[in-house]
Amino acid sequence: MSDNTPTDKPINFIRHQINDDLDSGLHTSIQTRFPPEPNGYLHIGHAKSICLNFGLAQDYSGKCNLRFDDTNPAKEDVEFVDSIKADVKWLGFGWDGEIQYSSNYFPKFYEYARELINKGLAYVCFLTSDETREYRGTLKEPGKVSPYRDTSIEENLELLAKMKEGKYSEGECVLRAKIDMASSFMCMRDPALYRIRFDKHHQTGNEWRIYPMYDFAHCISDAIEGITHSLCTLEFQNNRHLYDWMLEHLDDFNKLDRPHQYEFSRLNLEYTVMSKRKLQQLVENGLVEGWNDPRMPTISGLRRRGYTAASIRDFSDRIGISKVDSMTDMKILEDAVRDDLNVVAPRTMGVIDPIRVVIENYPENQVETLQAPIHPQNENMGKREIFFSRELFIDRADFQEISPNKKFKRLAIGKEVRLRNAYTINATTFDTDFDGNITTVYATYDADTLGKNPADGRKVKGVIHFVEATKALRAEFRMYDRLFTLENPGKNDNFEALINSKSLIVTYGMVEPTMTNAKPELAYQFEREGYFCRDNKDVNEIIFNKTVSLRDTWNG
Ligand code: ATP
Ligand code: MG
Numbered sequence: 001m002s003d004n005t006p007t008d009k010p011i012n013f014i015r016h017q018i019n020d021d022l023d024s025g026l027h028t029s030i031q032t033r034f035p036p037e038p039n040g041y042l043h044i045g046h047a048k049s050i051c052l053n054f055g056l057a058q059d060y061s062g063k064c065n066l067r068f069d070d071t072n073p074a075k076e077d078v079e080f081v082d083s084i085k086a087d088v089k090w091l092g093f094g095w096d097g098e099i100q101y102s103s104n105y106f107p108k109f110y111e112y113a114r115e116l117i118n119k120g121l122a123y124v125c126f127l128t129s130d131e132t133r134e135y136r137g138t139l140k141e142p143g144k145v146s147p148y149r150d151t152s153i154e155e156n157l158e159l160l161a162k163m164k165e166g167k168y169s170e171g172e173c174v175l176r177a178k179i180d181m182a183s184s185f186m187c188m189r190d191p192a193l194y195r196i197r198f199d200k201h202h203q204t205g206n207e208w209r210i211y212p213m214y215d216f217a218h219c220i221s222d223a224i225e226g227i228t229h230s231l232c233t234l235e236f237q238n239n240r241h242l243y244d245w246m247l248e249h250l251d252d253f254n255k256l257d258r259p260h261q262y263e264f265s266r267l268n269l270e271y272t273v274m275s276k277r278k279l280q281q282l283v284e285n286g287l288v289e290g291w292n293d294p295r296m297p298t299i300s301g302l303r304r305r306g307y308t309a310a311s312i313r314d315f316s317d318r319i320g321i322s323k324v325d326s327m328t329d330m331k332i333l334e335d336a337v338r339d340d341l342n343v344v345a346p347r348t349m350g351v352i353d354p355i356r357v358v359i360e361n362y363p364e365n366q367v368e369t370l371q372a373p374i375h376p377q378n379e380n381m382g383k384r385e386i387f388f389s390r391e392l393f394i395d396r397a398d399f400q401e402i403s404p405n406k407k408f409k410r411l412a413i414g415k416e417v418r419l420r421n422a423y424t425i426n427a428t429t430f431d432t433d434f435d436g437n438i439t440t441v442y443a444t445y446d447a448d449t450l451g452k453n454p455a456d457g458r459k460v461k462g463v464i465h466f467v468e469a470t471k472a473l474r475a476e477f478r479m480y481d482r483l484f485t486l487e488n489p490g491k492n493d494n495f496e497a498l499i500n501s502k503s504l505i506v507t508y509g510m511v512e513p514t515m516t517n518a519k520p521e522l523a524y525q526f527e528r529e530g531y532f533c534r535d536n537k538d539v540n541e542i543i544f545n546k547t548v549s550l551r552d553t554w555n556g
Contacts, residue, residue, distance in 0.1 A: 306547030
């Protein structure tokens, strides 16, 4: 096997296969597709598949289609079609040519079904679903042939036409492939190709009464589009036999360069659920705010939470592609976003649990404007204005009456710290409320310490953040934690009961006044606090969603 992968990406078994197929001349270029079913919003598992399919097309100068696998009118909706398009674009990928819909091929599927009947390879079967199950047999025992298996070709063509015309009711009959009722692959035991559905379809309206099954529609759609490598997840491994059977038995497609299916392991992420059905359940039962709730593993949720497209692409590179089923540590996703935001996020200061500080030796009614870097390691990002006056806010956790030990680098009575981007201050005394909670700290500042160390050589080790009180804006902070309390909640039938009641905690604090212009979804580093972005829903409010902490702070 040669290694002509055109990038520095690690070679995986799919890239090996592509290299071989290009080397041998089987294909001169590759074509992949991302085939979502429009029955929900995309999640981070889909992102893995998107990065794989679109990524391979990019790396090999091939093509990747976006194809809506819309063969089930009952569960699908244009709302999902639109959100999927938006999410793929947002992730930074563009599809080649027009968007494809499996429903565009409905007339062709019908012709291919007739071809199979004409070859004696398909028949209309009137067994009930219970009977069909019984006839199918088990892994240990072969199935029994259907009494309808030997209906004549002419009659089958007529029956299929009647199914199409709506002459039978839903569930009354199906079209089945005639393959092998004794096959060790259950999917080869005369699988259904067409079933009757009277629902209205979001693309074709009431035109069709019969809808193709996945195993019939998918391989044909791939072949019509000239897909070379059809990548899907491991649970379709056995279905590959049916995929191959179908294309080998249709004259248009039985060629060497027809599409082939390859399976990779799906992404499972800790502390969340990934199946669209389960995510939908959370939405419908009001357990989250919607598909784009920032705790959801959906692309739209992650985006609202402040995740960048680059970090999701990087995550997908970090986890790689293999055939081993596993559970991915949430940390890998968080590390990816942290590493990206550390480089790109503008810095700002926000006080999440504020207490007031009065600088007693600072003039009253004076507000000073100071300059602070937008990014300490990247001068090109420029500077921002911050303010300083006699009244400030600092975080409650940054003050203690008595410094507990020498390592304590925050403010205490008689202990000096630097206010980030400003002066050093020394606390003198404080007030409490009736319950003993600290309300105000009194301090003095050293006017000669702006941007430099104290003149007398004394060392000031701690740095804490602050905001100036008169100009600061009150902000809502939405602090997120894992959505579920268990690593693999999906395994549990009653997964709804496993929702982490502390997965969203709302608090109110103060932020720099320029944050009134913060753009939704653009994450900032609130220095010493973590990464946050403005919520994209209530854009007129000052609401910040916590994206991720500065360091890995999970203790699980
Ligand atoms: P779900 O189980 O969440 O409903 P699905 O497989 O039914 O997912 P589709 O819309 O059919 O969802 O998926 C579109 C593509 O995304 C498929 O090629 C599928 O293999 C891939 N995909 C879906 N979930 C994952 C996942 N967790 N990891 C990797 N790829 C995935
Ligand atoms: Mg599916």
